Amino acid sequence: MAVRADLNLSLDGVAVTADQTPENVFGEDWGRLVAPYVATRTFRERVMHEGSGLGTTGVDDRYAQAYFEGIGAEIMGAGMFGFHTYPDDPNWRGWWGEEPPFGFTVLVLTHTARPPMEFPNGTRFEFRTATPQEALEEARRLAGDGDIRIGGGASVVRDFLRAGLVDRLHVALTPIVLGRGSRLWDDLHLLEDGYDVSSEVAESGVIHVTFSR
Numbered sequence: 001m002a003v004r005a006d007l008n009l010s011l012d013g014v015a016v017t018a019d020q021t022p023e024n025v026f027g028e029d030w031g032r033l034v035a036p037y038v039a040t041r042t043f044r045e046r047v048m049h050e051g052s053g054l055g056t057t058g059v060d061d062r063y064a065q066a067y068f069e070g071i072g073a074e075i076m077g078a079g080m081f082g083f084h085t086y087p088d089d090p091n092w093r094g095w096w097g098e099e100p101p102f103g104f105t106v107l108v109l110t111h112t113a114r115p116p117m118e119f120p121n122g123t124r125f126e127f128r129t130a131t132p133q134e135a136l137e138e139a140r141r142l143a144g145d146g147d148i149r150i151g152g153g154a155s156v157v158r159d160f161l162r163a164g165l166v167d168r169l170h171v172a173l174t175p176i177v178l179g180r181g182s183r184l185w186d187d188l189h190l191l192e193d194g195y196d197v198s199s200e201v202a203e204s205g206v207i208h209v210t211f212s213r
Helices: 028-038 041-046 059-068 132-143 154-162
Strands: 003-010 014-016 071-077 105-109 124-128 147-152 168-174 196-201 207-212
Touching: 003 028, 003 154, 014 154, 028 041, 028 059, 028 168, 041 059, 059 168, 059 207, 071 132, 071 154, 105 132, 124 132, 132 147, 132 154, 147 154
Parallel strands: 003 147, 003 168, 071 105, 071 147, 105 124
Antiparallel strands: 003 014, 168 207, 196 207
């Protein structure tokens, strides 16, 4: 069992963009940041539920496939679930519609108490107020023989990295500079000293950097 995290970053380390509006809840910067990932065949099949067979199939798609492989449980923050946009809507069921791309239990770290949500494809959202260590202990029981993914956003992944709880971190560096938003690397001085680091450049220009124990 490994604890894994995967994030899309700009060249200046931004993982969560800051140009959202009520009319565009993701913002234009987010679209630019994740464009190579969204273009992959794996994303179109697993997240958009397309059966066209279209999408890129190169290096970016190989990492997109790896993102979904072998996961038994996930931990994410309230922002990734979408509470920042719909904080008071008791019927809000997350960004992913009625077929979330999980199929296992996801622990959502939040100060908003909510009953669990279950979906026909096996996805179950449980809402917790917990420290990284407490959430990880529960996720280990849920994951069985699978890995645990720390899904995001940036502050949640940073908390787990700072606590030394992540075995493998993959970041996809999109060749853009945003200059605003939440950066992953703040307060993680000398993070690389605890890992072996490798990198690979995709056809899109994205640099895939992997930190592995």
